[in-house]
Amino acid sequence: MLDPLKVKKDFPIFKRKIEGKEIIYLDNAATTQKPYVVIDAIKNYYENFNSNVHRGIYKLSEESTDLYEKSRKNISEFIGAPDPRGLVFVRNTTEALNLVASSIGQGLKKDDEVLLTMMEHHSNIVPWQFLKAKGVKIKFADIKDDGTLDVDDYVSKITPMTKVASVTHVSNVLGAINDVKELGKIVHEKDITFIVDGAQSVPHMPVDVKDIDCDFFAFSGHKMVGPMGIGGLYGKPDLLEKLPPYMGGGDMIKSVTTEESTWNEIPYKFEAGTQNVADAVGLSAAADYLRKLGMKDIRKHETELMLYAFQEERYVEGLKSFGPRSLHLRAGVYSFNCGEVPAFDIEKELSGERIKISKGSMHPHDIASEMDKEGIAVRSGHHCAMPLMARLDVQATARASFYIYNTKEDIDKFFIELNNSITRFAH
Amino acid sequence: MTSDIAYEVMMDHYRNPHNYGSIENATQKITEYNPLCGDTVHLEMLIKDGRVDDIKFIGRGCSISQASASILTETVKGKEVGSLKELTDEKYLVSLGVTLGPAREKCALLSLNALKKAISGVKNE
Numbered sequence: 001m002l003d004p005l006k007v008k009k010d011f012p013i014f015k016r017k018i019e020g021k022e023i024i025y026l027d028n029a030a031t032t033q034k035p036y037v038v039i040d041a042i043k044n045y046y047e048n049f050n051s052n053v054h055r056g057i058y059k060l061s062e063e064s065t066d067l068y069e070k071s072r073k074n075i076s077e078f079i080g081a082p083d084p085r086g087l088v089f090v091r092n093t094t095e096a097l098n099l100v101a102s103s104i105g106q107g108l109k110k111d112d113e114v115l116l117t118m119m120e121h122h123s124n125i126v127p128w129q130f131l132k133a134k135g136v137k138i139k140f141a142d143i144k145d146d147g148t149l150d151v152d153d154y155v156s157k158i159t160p161m162t163k164v165a166s167v168t169h170v171s172n173v174l175g176a177i178n179d180v181k182e183l184g185k186i187v188h189e190k191d192i193t194f195i196v197d198g199a200q201s202v203p204h205m206p207v208d209v210k211d212i213d214c215d216f217f218a219f220s221g222h223k224m225v226g227p228m229g230i231g232g233l234y235g236k237p238d239l240l241e242k243l244p245p246y247m248g249g250g251d252m253i254k255s256v257t258t259e260e261s262t263w264n265e266i267p268y269k270f271e272a273g274t275q276n277v278a279d280a281v282g283l284s285a286a287a288d289y290l291r292k293l294g295m296k297d298i299r300k301h302e303t304e305l306m307l308y309a310f311q312e313e314r315y316v317e318g319l320k321s322f323g324p325r326s327l328h329l330r331a332g333v334y335s336f337n338c339g340e341v342p343a344f345d346i347e348k349e350l351s352g353e354r355i356k357i358s359k360g361s362m363h364p365h366d367i368a369s370e371m372d373k374e375g376i377a378v379r380s381g382h383h384c385a386m387p388l389m390a391r392l393d394v395q396a397t398a399r400a401s402f403y404i405y406n407t408k409e410d411i412d413k414f415f416i417e418l419n420n421s422i423t424r425f426a427h
Numbered sequence: 428m429t430s431d432i433a434y435e436v437m438m439d440h441y442r443n444p445h446n447y448g449s450i451e452n453a454t455q456k457i458t459e460y461n462p463l464c465g466d467t468v469h470l471e472m473l474i475k476d477g478r479v480d481d482i483k484f485i486g487r488g489c490s491i492s493q494a495s496a497s498i499l500t501e502t503v504k505g506k507e508v509g510s511l512k513e514l515t516d517e518k519y520l521v522s523l524g525v526t527l528g529p530a531r532e533k534c535a536l537l538s539l540n541a542l543k544k545a546i547s548g549v550k551n552e
């Protein structure tokens with residue numbers, strides 16, 4: 001069993017008080033806090049091993065390279081990747097998806113299609129939209145009213161021109177967990193390259209990329225108690241070998257003449273320039289930390305918190321929460337609104353069809369602001385998922401997202417303060 | 428420090444916005460939104476003889492953005508367009524009388540940005 005109060009003691013930030021109040025951190029889908037072991041690993045690296053990797057033949061560089069490659073191996077194992085050559089270090093999920101979209105995109109032609117879903121984060125939409133310049137088309141599979149992916153619609157949007165399918169493992173708004181293993185089977189039957197955005201899954205549940213059988217898998221370190229500025233792109237090694245490089249520079253080449261260059265082996269082919277070794281080491285420490293807590297126990301803990309939120313939300317009048325209600329399809333992301341917050345439309349607004357605020361309603365931005373006064377950090381806005389906001393017909397939502405250091409008491413305080421805020425805002 | 432009165436004035440503007448709606452013969456129309464949070468303000472103005480003869484808004488967003496739009500319409504109605512240049516961000520924030528963090532200042536300034544864009548068009552004509 002995971003004891004969140006014990007876990008909390010591993011995180012120095014929770015010693016801090018803001019205006020005399022303890023921090024209740026409920027924005028874990030944005031980024032997570034860092035435990036001592038991660039901070040210490042980074043500090044230890046800079047104090048004792050700092051030097052550039054894969055270059056020097058002196059002791060420090062050898063040790064630094066060794067630490068970097070051991071981190072790669074450890075993080076590969078953490079996501080179930082059988083071969084560490086399949087893990088490219090990147091800054092974050094966004095960079096991983098840009099890399100894969102750009103490099104795969106080089107091989108796409110006019111009228112080739114990319115299949116996405118309505119619940120994607122902008123980082124799994126915009127890099128693909130860059131390819132529209134060369135005539136690539138993008139299709140979006142819809143969601144169902146219960147906040148799950150509409151798999152029938154997904155299948156119906158596959159055509160002979162579909163070359164790539166990229167899908168989020170867990171929605172950062174709905175908390176919906178997609179059955180990526182099943183989706184992978186469906187698209188692989190049609191020889192479609194299958195990419196999974198794991199930014200919201202790797203930190204929260206056991207993930208095995210070999211079992212999912214995806215071709216590429218992107219994730220961020222900072223959402224899994226690791227440092228900001230490090231993440232991973234896993235790719236099947238044979239596919240990575242065929243993929244053209246993304247960035248040019250030092251370390252990614254085998255040889256360079258004034259005329260042309262040849263590429264280094266994978267994964268180095270995709271790691272141009274001086275690497276973020278300290279944060280790779282920090283992420284490796286984060287993986288160790290989470291492994292020790294147990295990914296199954298982390299998942300169980302968050303499921304319990306979500307169940308508790310589902311039970312307690314009924315005491316907030318006018319609250320509408322989004323996403324699947326079945327706990328096995330739901331990660332610890334809780335998006336909600338108080339009252340209706342429809343998308344703004346000049347014509348409808350002027351016709352009086354949708355007008356102003358109603359009793360008990362509160363704009364998500366105000367919710368986040370009022371909660372902040374009590375030391376509670378929640379997010380508000382479009383969560384980098386504007387197409388999904390449009391699909392849900394909301395301008396924005398508020399969002400609380402849970403992690404290993406959150407307790408039922410945090411959720412109690414969250415709902416109590418939400419009720420207090422609504423009372424203050426009421427007419 | 429935010430005075431309770433200033434805060435209540437803002438909340439009152441939020442709950443019961445002034446000059447909410449549209450102007451039939453508007454000379455200026457502009458929609459501004461904050462990409463960070465989606466707060467939206469749509470301003471319509473009737474400028475006659477260099478004066479703001481009428482100004483109305485509609486919008487959706489947080490209390491600060493909507494209250495500020497309401498207050499702004501009251502502030503500039505009847506004023507000479509030329510004199511509105513002097514209404515700087517800093518002056519306007521001070522006039523609201525509430526202390527806002529940097530994120531919320533953007534909310535409060537949304538309608539003023541819309542106004543500035545709307546009247547910059549006037550000068551060009």
